[in-house]
Amino acid sequence: xxxxxxxxxxxICKSGTSVKIxxxxxxxxxxxxxxxxxxxxxxxxxxxTSNEGSKATYEQGVEKDKFLIxxxxxxxxxxxxxxxxxxxxxxxxxxxxxxxxxxxxxxxTRLTVL
Amino acid sequence: xxxxxxxxxxxxxxxxxxxxxxxxxxxYSPAYLQWYRQDPGRxxxxxxxxRENEKEKRKERLKVTFDTTLKQSLFHITASQPADSATYxxxxxxxxxxxxxxxxTRLTVIx
Numbered sequence: 001x002x003x004x005x006x007x008x009x010x011x012i013c014k015s016g017t018s019v020k021i022x023x024x025x026x027x028x029x030x031x032x033x034x035x036x037x038x039x040x041x042x043x044x045x046x047x048x049t050s051n052e053g054s055k056a057t058y059e060q061g062v063e064k065d066k067f068l069i070x071x072x073x074x075x076x077x078x079x080x081x082x083x084x085x086x087x088x089x090x091x092x093x094x095x096x097x098x099x100x101x102x103x104x105x106x107x108x109t110r111l112t113v114l
Numbered sequence: 115x116x117x118x119x120x121x122x123x124x125x126x127x128x129x130x131x132x133x134x135x136x137x138x139x140x141x142y143s144p145a146y147l148q149w150y151r152q153d154p155g156r157x158x159x160x161x162x163x164x165r166e167n168e169k170e171k172r173k174e175r176l177k178v179t180f181d182t183t184l185k186q187s188l189f190h191i192t193a194s195q196p197a198d199s200a201t202y203x204x205x206x207x208x209x210x211x212x213x214x215x216x217x218x219t220r221l222t223v224i225x
Binding site: 004006034042043044045046049091093095102103104105106107108110 | 148150155156157158159160163203212213214215216217218
């Protein structure tokens with residue numbers, strides 16, 4: 001199947017700083033990329049959907065000014081958590097979709113805000 | 115609002131038996147439903163997609179059924195192996211390829 005990478009895999013930061021997470025589709029072009037958040041023992045919750053070259057669509061309750069998403073190309077999307085706080089600590093996962101409606105997920109990024 | 119329930123948070127079965135996981139949903143009529151496997155600390159891995167007009171889908175030891183009248187999908191792993199131990203997530207398509215995930219069932223296959 002198609003491969004999606006995320007960088008970094010783990011990040012620890014101080015409260016108030018910003019963190020950027022990269023999501024790349026390595027062997028396919030993802031017109032649409034999705035960002036999810038997963039808390040321990042909970043399911044993935046969709047945060048936003050991004051299409052290449054346009055603004056992201058955010059789910060209800062997700063602050064677009066706090067979670068900045070940029071989808072600069074068909075193979076790269078970035079999520080920036082601005083002014084991170086401890087409650088933002090979570091597992092962030094991106095995915096890109098294929099023409100067959102399958103979504104290919106990245107390995108996730110574990111964010112810990114101290 | 116949409117609601118997805120996966121039958122149990124955890125399921126333990128003996129190696130060689132068939133594991134059956136259930137996904138029930140309300141308040142929606144998805145065009146398709148997907149099943150994913152997730153290992154601890156990793157992103158989900160796609161397993162199977164079944165469309166609303168399909169009753170059953172198979173892939174090797176995996177079988178998925180989709181009953182749109184009951185609003186239920188069953189996920190079976192036959193001849194289960196310890197390596198099948200993982201969390202299995204069902205996900206509904208909610209339009210524009212967006213997926214809404216269940217909370218998952220953590221399967222443990224006991225040797």
